[in-house]
Amino acid sequence: MKNEFDTLAPCGVYCGACPSFDKTCKGCASDDKEQDRCSKWNCKIRNCCYNEKKLSFCIKCDQFPCKVINKKLLNTHRNDPRFTYRHEIPDIFIKLKIMSLDEYFNFQIQRWKCDSCGGTIQFYLYKCKNCGEEKMINQI
Numbered sequence: 760m761k762n763e764f765d766t767l768a769p770c771g772v773y774c775g776a777c778p779s780f781d782k783t784c785k786g787c788a789s790d791d792k793e794q795d796r797c798s799k800w801n802c803k804i805r806n807c808c809y810n811e812k813k814l815s816f817c818i819k820c821d822q823f824p825c826k827v828i829n830k831k832l833l834n835t836h837r838n839d840p841r842f843t844y845r846h847e848i849p850d851i852f853i854k855l856k857i858m859s860l861d862e863y864f865n866f867q868i869q870r871w872k873c874d875s876c877g878g879t880i881q882f883y884l885y886k887c888k889n890c891g892e893e894k895m896i897n898q899i
Contacts, residue, residue, distance in 0.1 A: 765789040769808035770817050771852035776871040776882045803827050818852045844882040
């Protein structure tokens, strides 16, 4: 069964904006073993958060941002605009501490919503998957 919050990855990335979402992947938080995307089962961030720390999100860890998050996300592709979404994680993710899960989920949906057609802007290319409209997501 699909959980609406499966698009909220433990690391702070919004999976709903990933080009693989709803194609080969059902979201980083999904435990559905039937999905084609299997690399997430070996994700060090996911395993640390869910399996080792028993947390729902890395932001709830007193070590956030830890060396794993820094190595895998925050300190990668620094000058490449395709990866802007990674570098915004600390600023965006802090909202989860002040919002309810529902509010944060809706914030992410709205943040990645195409102004032209209502589709989803995908990261890397920052284009709507429905109409192709280009849009850089507003930085926080």
